[in-house]
Amino acid sequence: DAKTTQPPSMDCAEGRAANLPCNHSTISGNEYVYWYRQIHSQGPQYIIHGLKNNETNEMASLIITEDRKSSTLILPHATLRDTAVYYCIVRVANLGSGTYKYIFGTGTRLKVLA
């Protein structure tokens, strides 16, 4: 029941911006979009999240379209250490419990090239 679709792989030149797209056309109005990355089968690392406004932090920017059916994660100046699998995630309510779970897709394998 994946709610996100991402390209399986992307390359980016070191120092350039990496733009990672994600489609989440079935997202509901109160479901947040989260981005995590995973390096070498370590635990996923939090990057950023948002609901409908664009967000920026020290790691990245998140651009969410007005209809919320897609988003783009931007790493402004990619380095070799940014090589990882990037997951676009929808936070979904566990029905009846007031709690939430993450629905992961299959992710985008980003390779930053020297």
Place this chain on the structure above:
Amino acid sequence: ETGVTQSPTHLIKTRGQQVTLRCSSQSGHNTVSWYQQALGQGPQFIFQYYREEENGRGNFPPRFSGLQFPNYSSELNVNALELDDSALYLCASSPALTGGYTFGSGTRLTVV
């Protein structure tokens, strides 16, 4: 501030056996979720614990069970292991029910 720690890091079990995986949540975090990640796939939600009770479950059979303790640490138990249970098992903790999870490095389980 310590992060989420999981033990053991690697484990090999035989089909039909039982296994217990352990997770210590990050300080101040009272919500714990478990995920299964098969090779080349994204993590799949198993279940979540809050205040020592299970309060959310994914599409996993009852032989996957868990516990949360008063100090918010947690265990994942899997009975009657199958070959397809081979995966990376991830624990994630959060300070609230609303998400913002910190993940551990996982336990790599191999069933032979």
